[in-house]
Amino acid sequence: QAKDVRVALIPGGPHPYFANWEQGAKDAKRDFGIAAADYKVPAKWELGLQNQLIENLSAQGYNAFLIFPGDPVATNGPMQDLASAGIPSIATAGCTKDPTPALFCFGTDVGRSAYLGTQHLLQAMGNKGTIVHFTGNLVDPNTELRMKAVERAVAETHGGVKLLQTIADIDRTPQEADEKINALLAARGKEIDGIITTAWLPSVSAATALRRIGDKRIKMVAIDHDQVVLDAIKDGYLLGTMLQNPYGQAYIGSYVMEEIVGHGCKVNAGAPFKKNAYTTRFVDSGTAFAGPNDVAHYQDVMKTVTKDLMATFKATYLTCS
């Protein structure tokens, strides 16, 4: 009775973060016998291009979509198109804003991740000193969530820690991030005791910069699993990084689609979804702090998180006849 399920996994553009999606999708295809679970990347990091790709893939017969929303609001558009053709989609790795046609949002709770990361940093600093925050692009509303989360964590030290400066809009190109971060370190390096980064490129650039100065006085917590970041943690330049779980997003997401499209399951409306700034149907794909001891096997960390989620996922979030 099973219908052929063809899942398309579409990131916002070419980016190393999503490399683990491909593996997750492949594993899911093998483990659950899905007809197709293909990772399809827009040629450039452009909203219009992504929308076009989605339309194109639906014309090619893909009938289930895991989409990283190029924009939390605007990606509702193509998802609506899919929905009206009876094709389900899940907002993956990032959320679309309610009201949204997405079944649910399956990703990192960015606010929480930024908050936890900052807490790790502040604790290591003994809740005293000055920190700076390097983050992503202002047009990405996640950026503001991250800025607020960092501010909240800082505020909770009741004046013990001061947020010296936030630099945003540096997640576009590596060179720009490198320039601005070094400029800040050059100008105010002495005043800075800690660095929190909440976007990929700033994490890489800041880690490189600290290594270049050779300064282990400044403490830093990064985000994601770029090789540069992991190496810097191993060598003691960074306290650790906030891992996200792209592998699990793709693996579990593909599995869910197989259940829904192939076997007629439905999303359980009464499931214990979490709430975040965008949506009331949020499922946390897991976030974990990885310190020097976890770096070598960070992928196992993600797989463990995935296994735990997987164990209860169907029972919690789906109803199958």
Add this chain to the structure above:
Amino acid sequence: MSDTFLEVRGASKAFVGVQALDGVDLAVGSGQIHALLGENGAGKSTLIKILTGVHQPDAGTVRLRGVPVAFRTPRDAISAGIGAVHQERNLITRFSIAENITLESPPSWLGLFDADAAARATRRWLNLLALEIDPATPVARLSVAQMQLVEIAKALSLESRILVLDEPTSSLTPHETARLFAVLRRLAGDGVGILFVSHKLEEVFDLCSHVTVLRDGRNACGSRPLAGMTRADVVRLMIGREEASFTAPPAPARAAAPALELRSVSTTFGHCDLSLRAYAGEVLGLYGLVGAGRSELARAVIGVAGITAGEVLIDGRPAAIRNVTQAVRRFGLGYVSEDRKGEGLILQHSVAANIAATVWHRLRRVLGFVSDAMQAATAAPFVRALDIRTPSLAQRAGNLSGGNQQKVSVAKWLVAGSRILFIDEPTVGIDIRSKADLHDLVLRLARQGTAVIVISSDMPELVALSDRIAVMKGFRIVDTFDNTRDYGQASQRIMHAIHG
């Protein structure tokens, strides 16, 4: 014909919609100064472009000293020993005079451009033409005439065996022209073959020994000695009939107030305390040597530059002209630029669009509607009136021959119906038939009530046209007198005003 240097046989060339050349023959001997004549659009420049590798002929052969050659690029022609001054200005305006003149083979030292050597080499050629300017001056700062001299100097500097000059004297005054001719005669004496194009027949008879005449892309006469031919013969070959004799109708009674009056005007260009009157119904000629500031005066009056002191009156009433649009649309002024390619025409637009540009705002109907047909209807009578040779009204102005382009830039002011019209060098590059037409037209225009101010470096033309002549020197008016159209008398007075 043993000393025939350059020989063209049966050259043909077609452009879209035009057969520019159709089996043309030409032979230029060593030491010969050979005139190439013909009406506007007869195909002279096209022939020259074939000789210089710009165009490739559809048919026909070119031989140098009996050896067939096929130039694929201008470079081939230059290395084969053909130097040219083209009809259009071809200078790099951002470069200095020296850099332009040495562009073909720049002097270098260890691979570096040697500016001093270039300046030295350049000065020699400039001196030859009596052009006293620092070779380091950027060409952009030069006047049209100065640029023309620089181009001639550039062609001379190649020291080639064959020199091709396409209307080299169009912007020059007799003084500079004489200087150039002396140089050319010396070159010819050294055995250089010279092909010379001009619409000024006086010059041709003064300079050339042989002549080839083209008509509609065909030979009206092959290369033959000029000796024994009269001006009338040549004209008949060119236009197929006698030259129309031209007599100016008498000037009407002068209106009380001049159409345009300048009272002690000073401008940002550097004119100071300059007074001038131009009356409706009259042609006022403005003479001066190159650089006297005549063009600048016209441009200042139509609002290109600021008037810093004095008063401009139009029809006796003070007029504050703030910009060109106001000058043209409100005060009825017009200016035919001496630089038709740079400032007179929009080369890539159609003939009709160029002519009608001054009146689009008047043609428009509801919703600003102006159709091609309306535009064409506006332009067509003037194309016919000036006998502008164009395959269609939709032809790009840039594809017309030089003379026809000039007519287009006059035509647009006729369309605008300007009441005060400056015409700067009205017949530069215009053939004798059109010149007569144009003179006729200018006078007719004046007699019908326009105040025409003609700026011309062609003294015979100015004397023939003007009712009054003002002489300028160093941005001032040095003399103004009523013209009796007696050339000897007028030229003496002008020369006296300038040099005396």
Add this chain to the structure above:
Amino acid sequence: MQVTESALPAAAPEMRRPGGWGDAARSNIAGLLLANIVFIIAFALLASGFTSPINVYSLSRSIGIDGVIGLAMMTVIITGGLNLALGAIGVCGAMVVGWALQNAGLPIPAALLLGLFAGGALGAINGLIVVLTRLHSFVVTLATMSVFFGVMVLLSGAAGFNALPASLLAFGRLRLFHMVSPLLLVMAVVALLLFYLYRFTAVGREMLAAGANPVAAKLTGLPVERLFVYSHALCGAVGAVAGVMVSLRNGAIVPSMAGPLGADWLLPAFLAPVLGGTALTGGEVSVLGAVLGTVFVEVITSGLYMLQIGEFWIQTALGIALLAAILLERARAGAMLSRSLRG
């Protein structure tokens, strides 16, 4: 007028009317048309799903949007300038519409008009700066791109508008004949208006003349500066239309719709007019060419996606297809020209 008909010489040159099939076949419009037909047929045969209603719909929508973006840029290219701030203005215009609808509660037509006006005003600011400072529009719009976008993010806090009126969204989602987006019609209307402007109105002709040779136009008495400001304002207004169209596709108005600083629009904005034969040096315009250029680019993009070329290689394939097509077109035009000269 001074010259009366009676004074004209009897022999009038023959006034051949332009056009005819020969001219049309040689122009690059014909080439684009041919390339479009060839590619459409090829993709229809090779790529399954290319002609499916869903793909045709998506194609028509992309053509509509990118077409308007290209037309917007075309209006300043004719001045010999360009507008890097086009994307920023488009986003600003759309955001004004969003604000008007959602926060100010204006009716849809009033909101759209306001957005159009805002886009026009921002464009006019560009134009005024260009004319007053005589800086190249490249530098001016490079700076204003940053300023416009920055102010927009500042005022909006980077938050978009996602509660647009249902009727507006429904319009955006309409399917004419089950497969054509109304956005394509919007583009057709914009194209027709621009065609009318440049072909049949005084001010349009004046804009072209001013762009082709500002000095000559000025000496002809045209108000060149004012015409330049008009052109930039027009660009802004059309840009705002494009912004709203993108919003209709997205179902929401968001600051990120044109990428950082609105720069994502730049390549499609230039590509279509230039492919269509609008000279970057100004003074020439081909509305139909720009439209056909857009169609061409969208068709090969869509078709190559349909062929399922490896994800990351799609851009390479796109570049090769584009190059091959323009080179072939070039060869064809050359062959046509030499044939017509011989014939």
Add this chain to the structure above:
Amino acid sequence: MSRLRNLLRADWLGLLLLVLGGSAALAVVRPEFLTPYNIDVILVSFCLTVVYALGQGVIIAIGHMNLALGAIGCLVAIAFGGAMEVWHLPIWLAAVFGLLLGTICGFINGWLTWRSGLTSFIITLATLSIFKGTALGITQAQPFYRIPDAVKAFGSVRWGPLPAMLLLALPIVIATGIFLARMIPGRQMLAYGGNPNAAELSGISRARVVLLAHTLSGVLAAVAGMMTVARLQNATPAIGDEWLIASFAAPVIGGAVLTGGHLSVVGTCLGVLVVALINQALVMLAVDPFYVQVLLGLLILGAVGLNRLREARLGTTAPVRLS
């Protein structure tokens, strides 16, 4: 005397004054501005940008454009990184390979533009797609990380305020300056850019000029790409993404004319510095992130506007402009 006058008339003098004045003002407000580390940061930014800005500059000089500049830089960067990581080539060989690749890419651009007679805009837009797509296709968007320490050191080492990269950037700037100002092929490129018709009538070969300029542009892009690898310590296919506008901005701010015929190398350097300085100031003065873009735009406009004002005063503008 006339040399002094020439200097006063130079179109980049205003920019120089702006850079000096701006630096002085910043140094007063923020004394850290003059620390060696900080000067190093600005110079690094200068080195990376000026090379590709000149890569665009030589194309602007002939009145063309090279939209594929960043894509060439990207392709060369990952080829350089890949050659060392995957093929284990020694550094010098990898660098030669990168240079060769850049040369070939540039030559392809030039050859296609020359043979087709189409505008370089279209050609390089197509090759942009091809080069960038190839870079993405090879890497699958993953950076090459294993960059030899010597290469990393080249991007990081500094002597006081002077970064090692200056050793490469400075000779390139000087060579390009001499090439355009004094060498015959450079002059021919400018002549062609100033008036292609006239240049051809003077026997300058269009093929040579176009091929030379595009090839040169490819080489400079390649150098810039490999320098960026050294600086970022990895070869990511995101290199070159921001080059397009910046590469035009610096020469144009420095007085270059987009229609060709004029390029001031000094002006281009100052154009790069002005933008770097503005960015630096915005970071140093801890501007609220939401105001950064607005101020950046206004400052650029202000800087260029001031320079323009000075030109207008001196009347050094081209006389073809009316009044």
